[in-house]
Amino acid sequence: MRRYLALTKCAFLTGMVWRAHFIFTLISNLAYIVILYFLWKSIYGVSQTLNGMTFNQVFVYMTVTSSIFVLFKTWLEWQVSRDIISGAITTQLTKPLDHQLMVLSHAFGRTLNNALVITLPALAVLFGIFRASIPVGWNVLFFCLSLPLACLLSLVIDYIIGLTSFYTESLWGISTTKEIIVLVLSGGLVPLGFFPEVMRNILSYLPFQAIYHTPASILTDASLSLADYTSMLGVQAAWVIVLLVISRLFFSQAVKAVTINGG
Amino acid sequence: MAIIGVKNLSKHFKVLNRHEGLLGAARDLFSTDYRLVKAVDDISFQIEPGEIVGYIGPNGAGKSTTIKMMTGILKPTEGKIEVNGNVPFKNRQKNAQNMGVIFGQRTQLWWDLPVIESFKLLKEIYRVDQETYDHQMGMFNELADLKALYPQTVRSLSLGQRMLCDITASFLHNPKIVFLDEPTIGLDISIKARIRELIKELNRTHNTTIILTTHDIGDVEALCSRIIIIDQGHILYDGDIKRVNQLFGAYRTLRVQVRPYKGEQTIDQVRQTLVERYGEDRDFTVRSREMGWINITFRQDEMPLLEVLNYAMSRLPIRDVQIVELALEGVIRRIYEGALQ
Amino acid sequence: MFANLVHYGRLYLRLEAQYIKARMNYRVDFIVSSIGMIFSNIASLAVFWVLFHTIPHLAGWTFEEILFIYGFYLLAVSPAQIFFDHIWQLRYHLMEGTFIKYYFRPLNMMFYYMSEMVDIKGFAQVVLGGAVIAYASTQLGLTWTAGRIGLMILTLFSASLVVIAILVIASCAAFWTLQSYSILALAFRLREFAQYPTTIFDGFFRFLFTYIIPIGFIAFYPSQLMLRPQEASWLIYISPVVGIALFALAYLVWSVGVNSYSGTGS
Incomplete structure (x- = not known):
């Protein structure tokens, strides 16, 4: 009896903790949408379009990118780092499981959870309260295809960041720096359309825009051709493959270095 | 004050x-x-x-x-x-x-x-x-x-x-x-x-x-x-x-591991050794609850712990020793049972 | 009273010095996290810079004025960042029962708890904030008279108290729920509202950020007083009162929390 009560208490408290977490995360994200709304409203002032985007487009774009930011936040790099520091990663090498695959699938589960808790309410507010609208066409389908690719890309980058723990204990700094660079360079803080021409050109050769900019711009723009959409997805997929390869190389290199040094 | x-x-x-x-x-x-x-x-x-x-x-x-x-x-x-x-x-x-x-x-x-x-x-x-x-x-x-x-x-x-x-x-x-x-x-x-x-x-x-x-x-x-x-x-x-x-001070239990362990025979050997030193009429028990380990329980005021330990070590092929801590819960139970009145 | 202050002052310096000494074993970490900190601030500057390529002003405020507000914001949030960084650990101390040790010393508990950590990288933020203010005020042709400097110090002081109070109150939720991360994260995010002119918000939210959660007092109202005194409302003159009152409230919440928390185990 006592044991079961303890279990109930445990489940209940976990539920409570989760509930509080849910409510405050929700408020936090809604608050951010509020800032976005007023900030961009006052940026637009009386203008109809800026840099070829309407207020409505920018608002949807920014809400999507900021929701994706929270959506993809799985703390994966911290898990990798813990595994490395505790030595769990080296014992896992002896098991017939792939560490990267394990970590990625776990993080993917978290993302699904995040989607339920964060993205859906955000979208509800976006369309329900702020009366934002999106064009409906092929773009919605391609957005749904583009999102998992973006997620995978983001997770692989986090994984690489986590692997730096083989060499340094400064994960906080590295992870913060990465986060902010990705945010700025992928349109998480200002739509890439607002960037000067030169910078936009440079950015198109970097993987970051495939994380936030690609899904957000697909969703807000229904005027592109199927070929355009497909090629955008192609670029995303290419970056996923390239970074996956890099992360595998990095991993085996780091493990080799550690096992040689007997760390 | x-x-x-x-x-x-x-x-x-x-x-x-x-x-x-x-x-x-x-x-x-x-x-x-x-x-x-x-x-x-x-x-x-x-x-x-x-x-x-x-x-x-x-x-x-x-x-x-x-x-x-x-x-x-x-x-x-x-x-x-x-x-x-x-x-x-x-x-x-x-x-x-x-x-x-x-x-x-x-x-x-x-x-x-x-x-x-x-x-x-x-x-x-x-x-x-x-x-x-x-x-x-x-x-x-x-x-x-x-x-x-x-x-x-x-x-x-x-x-x-x-x-x-x-x-x-x-x-x-x-x-x-x-x-x-x-x-x-x-x-x-x-x-x-x-x-x-x-x-x-x-x-x-x-x-x-x-x-x-x-x-x-x-x-x-x-x-x-x-x-x-x-x-x-x-x-x-x-x-x-x-x-x-x-x-709780009266009785103490010493756990010893004797090698080679031959069941009853070893237990008897331990008992015999202690009888040689302390005589038949002393209040102590020797028994085994777990394979290989023998518990010796005795009154501390009659047989000081260290003395028993030293003596046993010198006479028996002892491999390992444990002194059993007295559980407080047992003492409290005995107080409830009126042991202090 | 005075002797007490001296004692606490000396003690604070001692504790911090020892903390920094211990942290210096992780020198690389300090440098890397300072870079991370500066990067995230520069990112906000970059956003303004990109925005003002397209628009001439934001809610009537020029780029340089917005920069000034942002610099003020950086300075105002730094004391909380530097001296009250231990709030982020509060929930761990409470969950694991290690918080109890703070009760055993003949010291004020908030003082003792907060003095155990100092966020050195926050100083990088102060330097950046100072530089931004210097740049913006030069561009704006602002002269630093003694009166203005005094005003700056006074308003900064009360603004930092507002930030500290909001964060401390949020972290105190841990005394009751043992789970304050999301609340603290929310407060941390609300703090970011302060870098924009409060006037971009309309009725309800402007009221909220002025009277209920006085985030406007962190950077916007003080900057308004410095840059456009003729537009500043009477509100800004009570900002020291707001800061002190809010901090007193935070201290009260902390004390109630400390008294109601009885530690784990029986």
Whole structure:
């Protein structure tokens, strides 16, 4: 009896903790949408379009990118780092499981959870309260295809960041720096359309825009051709493959270095 | 004049009656169905300066709650409490100035700093003047010889070394009262002995009052002349340790592993060996409850533990030895059964 | 009283010095996290820079004025960042029962708890904030008279108290729920509202950020007083009162929390 009560208490408290977490995360994200709304409203002032985007487009774009930011936040790099520091990663090498695959699938589960808790309410507010609208066409389908690719890309980058723990204990700094660079360079803080021409050109050769900019711009723009959409997805997929390869190389290199040094 | 006076002290907690299942959890959210838990219920005692008092009882008996009230962390529900002339809850800071505390296994020292830096910070915190500081540090060195540990960071110390440092640190500002909560838990026999010795000396040199909570009867036997036993919020016994000694000091159990082990034959061999030394009429038993291990239970006043151990070691092919700690729960059960009346 | 202050001051310096010494074992970490910190601030500057490529002003405020507000914001949030960084650990201390040690010393508990950590990288933020203010005020042709400097110090002081109070109150939720991360994260995010002119918000939210959660007092209202005193409302003159009152409230919440928390175990 006592044991079961303890279990109930445990489940209940976990539920409570989760509930509080849910409510405050929700408020936090809604608050951010509020800032976005007023900030961009006052940026637009009386203008109809800026840099070829309407207020409505920018608002949807920014809400999507900021929701994706929270959506993809799985703390994966911290898990990798813990595994490395505790030595769990080296014992896992002896098991017939792939560490990267394990970590990625776990993080993917978290993302699904995040989607339920964060993205859906955000979208509800976006369309329900702020009366934002999106064009409906092929773009919605391609957005749904583009999102998992973006997620995978983001997770692989986090994984690489986590692997730096083989060499340094400064994960906080590295992870913060990465986060902010990705945010700025992928349109998480200002739509890439607002960037000067030169910078936009440079950015198109970097993987970051495939994380936030690609899904957000697909969703807000229904005027592109199927070929355009497909090629955008192609670029995303290419970056996923390239970074996956890099992360595998990095991993085996780091493990080799550690096992040689007997760390 | 008593240094600690506790009169009709009670501490009650309101605890939510939880319901089972998902629906129950939802109901609990709005429930006002509380149950009163009397963690400490109408206890009184007085402690004189310089005493070492063992404050013992099973888990959840109310020990920590009492200590927390004496240190000013918890406000009593009812009753009076005076420590060194202060009401702890009202004068937490003033009370703390004359108090040293070791609470649980958590160090009070600074984890990342060398030991000596922690002492210097404590000197600053308690406004200890240089002369007293030098004097105290000199004394600690004489008693415990910790100099070699000073340059090491606290995190790098072993549990026992850390406890030695923690204990001396809690005496640095020459407090009138020191609360020691489980100072020897998880330590091996030799370091336990060192720690007990240190506590005894510190008590003797400064006439410091010490309240010791522990599960280890060995601590109590080595240090306390008086014990207070608390169970379910009530004081079961308060007085001389000698009377209680009859309860848990009387019998001791020594576990030995004899090789080669040949069942009954080996047990007989052990019994025979002891009979040779102590004779037939002594009150002891030898039996085996677990393959390979033999339990020897005897009265300590007739057969001193160390003597039995030495004798057995010299006569028998003993591979391993354990001294069985007496379980406090058993003692308390015997008190309830009227063993002290 | 005075002797007490001296004691606490000396003690604070000692504790911090020891903390920094211990942290210096992780020197690389300090440098890398300072870079991270500066990067995240520069990112906000970059956003303004990109925005003002397209628009001439934001809610009537020029780029340089917005920069000034942002610099003020950086300075105002720094004391909380530097001296009250231990709030992020509060929930761990409470969950694991290590918080109890703070009760045992003859010191003010908030002082003792907060003094155990100092966020050195916050100083990088102060330097950046100072530089941004210097640049913006030069561009704006602002002269630093004694009166203005005094005003700056006074308003900064009360603004930092507002930030500290909001964060401390949020972290105190841990005393009751043992789970304050999301609340603290929310407060941390609300803090970001302060870098924009409060006038971009309309009725309800402007009221909210002025009177209920006075985030406007962190950077916007003080900057308004410095840059466009003729537009500043009477509100800004009570900002020291707001800061002190809010901090007192935070201290009260902390004290109630400290008294109601009884530690784990019995």
